Amino acid sequence: AQRVTQPEKLLSVFKGAPVELKCNYSYSGSPELFWYVQYSRQRLQLLLRHISRESIKGFTADLNKGETSFHLKKPFAQEEDSAMYYCALSPPLSSASKIIFGSGTRLSIRP
């Protein structure tokens, strides 16, 4: 079954502390993996995707195929990082198809 699991509903850390949002997936094959973010009163938007291997707003995510994980990390949290984060997957680049989302993790950065 295709599934994305985010075990933490809420994660609260102090400003300047490291952040790790966990994501595990279940998929038979090699899916595309994404992190989406929704800031307060803004629309859901793409934060990063594993194929681009880039760092966005200080966040990185490494795909671990052995552990089927795609955890999102940032070494030093900032207050503006407070938002709802969704891990997601889609089938490989074979067709435009649906994205499967996890249940989301609300990240709260304390001053």
Add this chain to the structure above:
Amino acid sequence: EAGVTQFPSHSVIEKGQTVTLRCDPISGHDNLYWYRRVMGKEIKFLLHFVKESKQDESGMPNNRFLAERTGGTYSTLKVQPAELEDSGVYFCASSQDNLGSEAFFGQGTRLTVV
């Protein structure tokens, strides 16, 4: 460039009534998706249009939900008759025709059925 827009932003209706949600994708985007997030749960796929055709409607919960995309431009999602469990936030997204392109989301419509 205008993003994906959804109307209305909020809707409160009584059980048994009908509600129609609208989504205007980014101009030129052939792919249009509907998603729903029920309180505390994941964002679930409802269906996918490619232009005016339904590519995948495997996520539609039941026949009370009807989606259309006449002319391959904007799309509507009608719920008739609405039930309490239909409450949630309905998201629309669109992407270009090329493979693996980013999906851009609307701000969502919060539907409350009382």
